[in-house]
Amino acid sequence: MMLKNIAFVTFFLVVLISGAMGQTTFKNPVLTGMNPDPSVCRVGDDFYLVTSSFEYFPGLPIYHSKDLVHWKMIGYVLSRTSNCPLGGAYSSGGNFAPTIRYHNGTFYVTCTNYGGHGSQGAFYVTATNPAGPWSDPHWVNNWGVDPSLLFANDSVYYVCPDNKGNFLLATLNLATGKFYKAPKVIAHGTGSSSPEGPHLYKINGYYYLMSAEGGTGYQHMEVIQRSRSPWGPYEVSPINPVISNKNDFDNPFQAIGHADLVQLPDSSWWLVCLGIRPQGGHYHHLGRETFLAPVTWNADGWPKGGTNGVVNPEYVVPNLPEYSWGKDPIRDNFSRTTLRLCWNFIRNPYSADWSLTARPGFLRLYGSRISLKDQDSPAFIGRRQTAFNMVASTKISFTPTTPNEEAGLVVRGDDQNHYDFLITLLDGKRVVMLRKYLHNKAVSVTYKKIPDGDIILRIGATAFKYSFWVQEEGNKAEFVGSATTKDLSTEKIGGFIGTYIGMYASGNGKANVNPADFDWFDYEENPVVPYSWLMRSKDISN
The missing domain is CATH 2.115.10.20 (Glycosyl hydrolase domain; family 43)
Known part of the structure; x- marks a missing residue:
């Protein structure tokens, strides 16, 4: 006692x-x-x-x-x-x-x-x-x-x-x-x-x-x-x-x-x-x-x-003085000449695939012949998904010229398992495409027609589901589709890694004619519900 x-x-x-x-x-x-x-x-x-x-x-x-x-x-x-x-x-x-x-x-x-x-x-x-x-x-x-x-x-x-x-x-x-x-x-x-x-x-x-x-x-x-x-x-x-x-x-x-x-x-x-x-x-x-x-x-x-x-x-807590570093800003507006530390490439990147200076204030991706399913380094820049509940979004300027060209956001499990939320062409029309690529094949593809001009792509996540939204600036966001988190789990796909969310462009065997320009990228953990689909204000930028 x-x-x-x-x-x-x-x-x-x-x-x-x-x-x-x-x-x-x-x-x-x-x-x-x-x-x-x-x-x-x-x-x-x-x-x-x-x-x-x-x-x-x-x-x-x-x-x-x-x-x-x-x-x-x-x-x-x-x-x-x-x-x-x-x-x-x-x-x-x-x-x-x-x-x-x-x-x-x-x-x-x-x-x-x-x-x-x-x-x-x-x-x-x-x-x-x-x-x-x-x-x-x-x-x-x-x-x-x-x-x-x-x-x-x-x-x-x-x-x-x-x-x-x-x-x-x-x-x-x-x-x-x-x-x-x-x-x-x-x-x-x-x-x-x-x-x-x-x-x-x-x-x-x-x-x-x-x-x-x-x-x-x-x-x-x-x-x-x-x-x-x-x-x-x-x-x-x-x-x-x-x-x-x-x-x-x-x-x-x-x-x-x-x-x-x-x-x-x-x-x-x-x-x-x-x-x-x-x-x-x-x-x-x-x-x-x-x-x-x-x-x-x-x-x-x-x-x-x-x-x-x-x-x-x-x-x-350990017997140490508390020392908090503060939170990273939600928005990366690509105003610097170097990438923030949160960003990663898949394998050793090709320097010709990306630039922060070709169009100042934008991340430019030059979609190469390499795609996400190749055991190589596609034009992909992503970051760890660090919370079950989060929202990732970007404003993208991209005009594909042929159906093989695509650019947008990706949730990556590994080479053979990823959710691709991309702008491309379908029957000569500009569309946003949600492709579920699992076990090395496309198991589902959904298209939604979009107008010319800049587009906001947004991915929301809960512990069990990803939701994909598209928005023309100034208009209401439109729901495109959803996908389970389970299908990107280690138990389903194997390996040792976790999900990444990032920006991507590819010509799928042939380089894109037009680059994809990303104006900003937002990543917000545990967002306020309901999430505001309005443009984020300056207080979240660096």
Whole structure:
């Protein structure tokens, strides 16, 4: 009873202190939309986090936080074709499972580039400023995915899975990318499938090897083992898993795992991990997101994350001063000469396909012969869908000359699954087309005639449905059709990524004669209902 009272008083004091500072609790996930495989490091009072990006370019977004709760994207680790080769990468190929670490004034990110004709396996890059620039890759010439680093004992330990159920450890020469001591099996998985995502930590005289198991689906979990030597032998935690929601069927978060630990200045521990938010059953379309949970250690020195190993929707904030970055503006009016950090291409883009200067104040896309179904880089610029309830819209100027030319908005699942909301020609008439392209074929196509001139295209979303609207400026918006979110879920299409929404143009085998000019793009989470279809005012622009 006394222990329970002490625990309650401690919790009350934390809430009281946090309340004096501002926000008292936070809600998961802390990074929404496709942000899987999070890795985090602390440098003084600052935290930096990277996530996987797969076939999207630039690669490996990097986020900055002061309080572990509020995060701001500050750049990309892989921002050049030379350090992010993605040509030929299949959907959900590309850059897998990075780790970020800091040592003696330098940041290090390890990762594996996979599945493209430019890929060479595992690598690491370096920077003195986490916002960049980052170096070109130092290729390790090792195909063990999910590599991680530990700086300890005047050595650089390199750990990765061998894809056979074991974990390998080597010591690395950072100057050459070669191993001082060749990779050696030091431990095995703890019994579940797909041991992966290892991180090695030196804590209180032990080397803790934490890893993910169970695959990245609904049986996902995080486990840990330890040794007095980095080379083993390792003993498995008797209170595993560290975290997993696989047996908490009513929890809104599932597939919890692939975690990384971080210690705060007050000596408390926290973890970041990936998870999903299924909707309407076992269907998730936003991708795997980043979650945050506290970590406690028992008297025997074994960690447990969340609430008795389960990640819940809400926790008391970490013992850090609150630091909010503020919200990004709803509107991008393309007034700058560089793209905002939220925008991504599919694989390595072709510079001739897009411009912010050809028509100042507009994003111009030159529709190429490449289409969304090709394993290449179409003229597409998109951003993560980060909320179930959202509205994305754009004002477009585009006059197609032949039926093969099209431009507009797209909700992308992957190469073979996307909803295309485009202006094109049908029987010589200018129309807006809603094409549902699923499992590599058009399963439904709807047309609506539109007048000459600029057109506003708008996509509204709920947890279960996308709605597509077209509007001639100054007139009432007209409904064109709807589509389910479920059909773009990972459970339906496979892979590892989440939905993107963006602007697109293509000539489907032949370049467009006329470019598509996008005046602005609005992205609004949890819009006021009913949503106003009027032109957005200046207060949402940059």
